[in-house]
Amino acid sequence: MTVSTNRPLSPFMTYRWTLTMAMSFVHRATGVALYVGTLLMAWWLIAAASGPAAYGAIQGFTASWIGRLILLGYTWALLHHMLGGLRHFVWDLGYGFGAAEREWITRATLIGSITLTVVIWVIAYAAGGAR
Numbered sequence: 001m002t003v004s005t006n007r008p009l010s011p012f013m014t015y016r017w018t019l020t021m022a023m024s025f026v027h028r029a030t031g032v033a034l035y036v037g038t039l040l041m042a043w044w045l046i047a048a049a050s051g052p053a054a055y056g057a058i059q060g061f062t063a064s065w066i067g068r069l070i071l072l073g074y075t076w077a078l079l080h081h082m083l084g085g086l087r088h089f090v091w092d093l094g095y096g097f098g099a100a101e102r103e104w105i106t107r108a109t110l111i112g113s114i115t116l117t118v119v120i121w122v123i124a125y126a127a128g129g130a131r
Helices: 019-050 052-063 065-092 099-126
Strands: none
Touching: 019 052, 019 065, 019 099, 052 065, 065 099
């Protein structure tokens, strides 16, 4: 005997894809990326405590183009996740649910995270971090 049920489908299967939905997905993805970045930070701290040879190895990796790319991505993920968390906090307070407000705060999260990442990296390079 077959029973027919009308179960709701996931939103991504039935709704038009919006920037807010995409940023919700990106917020989760950056959370996962932060776990990986935390492992990199642990590696750096363990290497710093282990001596000059181990520290030199991690410094060599982070100075390479792939290491810099990973650090750039980690910086962006950290800032994007932070701003996304603030966006959700504003929503938890009961604000920003109008269509225009929702779109504005979502765009601000994306633009803000990119801008802050660039600013931090420019400051780091200006302070001599590109040696």
